[in-house]
Amino acid sequence: MxxxxxxxxxxxxxxxxxxxxxxxxxxxxxxxxxxxxxxxxxxxxxxxxxxxxxxxxxxxxxxxxxxxxxxxxxxxxxxxxxxxxxxxxxxxxxxxxxxxxxxxxxxxxxxxxxxxxxxxxxxxREAFKAMFSFRQPLDHLRASAVTTVDKAIANVQGVSMTTKQIDPVAAPARKSLC
CATH class of the missing domain: 3.40.50.300 (P-loop containing nucleotide triphosphate hydrolases)
Structure with a gap:
């Protein structure tokens, strides 16, 4: 990254x-x-x-x-x-x-x-805040120094999986609000 x-x-x-x-x-x-x-x-x-x-x-x-x-x-x-x-x-x-x-x-x-x-x-999650404090991605944060790293990683993976399931090209057209 x-x-x-x-x-x-x-x-x-x-x-x-x-x-x-x-x-x-x-x-x-x-x-x-x-x-x-x-x-x-x-x-x-x-x-x-x-x-x-x-x-x-x-x-x-x-x-x-x-x-x-x-x-x-x-x-x-x-x-x-x-x-x-x-x-x-x-x-x-x-x-x-x-x-x-x-x-x-x-x-x-x-x-x-x-x-x-x-x-x-x-x-x-504390781990998300720590990324900015320590200037490191989640997977480089030490669990001994920052709490909830494992839960933060699992949370991001869940959002990532949801994002991967979205196909912008095949997404149903929404009502135009223009």
């Missing part, structure tokens, strides 16, 4: 294109929703995972991310009237032991509205 951290609004598309020439999968993790860098990254995407904490304010931000996707689709439809950019919402930093009613309500509301939502979630 290669991590590129020097991308900005002027270089993001070049960085994505360079990475796409070297590997079959490029993951772009960006903060914020409706910024220029997000718009630029979406313009290069084949599939988008919109992350949300499952709380009221974060759900509003994931709505802004979906608006960016819809705007991109509109612009692409000039050349291809049937263009759809597949996306799915991933709930992150969830509690693996307790299911908060607010999060369950938000998730149900999204599903009822026809918004695709991952069945698996990315749980809140």
């Amino acid at each position: 290669t991590v590129v951290s020097d991308a900005n609004e002027e270089t993001i598309t070049d960085r994505i294109d360079e990475a796409a020439g070297q590997t079959p999968f490029v993951i772009v993790d960006l903060a914020g929703t409706a910024s220029k860098i997000v718009v630029m990254a979406v313009s290069r995407a084949d599939f988008v995972i919109v992350t949300t904490l499952g709380a009221g304010l974060d759900a509003e931000q994931d709505s802004e991310a979906r608006n960016v996707i819809r705007q991109h689709e509109k612009s692409m439809r000039r050349a291809n009237p049937y263009y759809v950019l597949p996306y799915v919402v991933l709930l992150t930093r969830t509690n693996s032991a307790i299911r908060a009613r607010t999060m369950a309500h938000i998730q149900k509301s999204q599903i009822d509205a026809g918004i695709p939502v991952f069945k698996s979630e990315l749980n809140e």
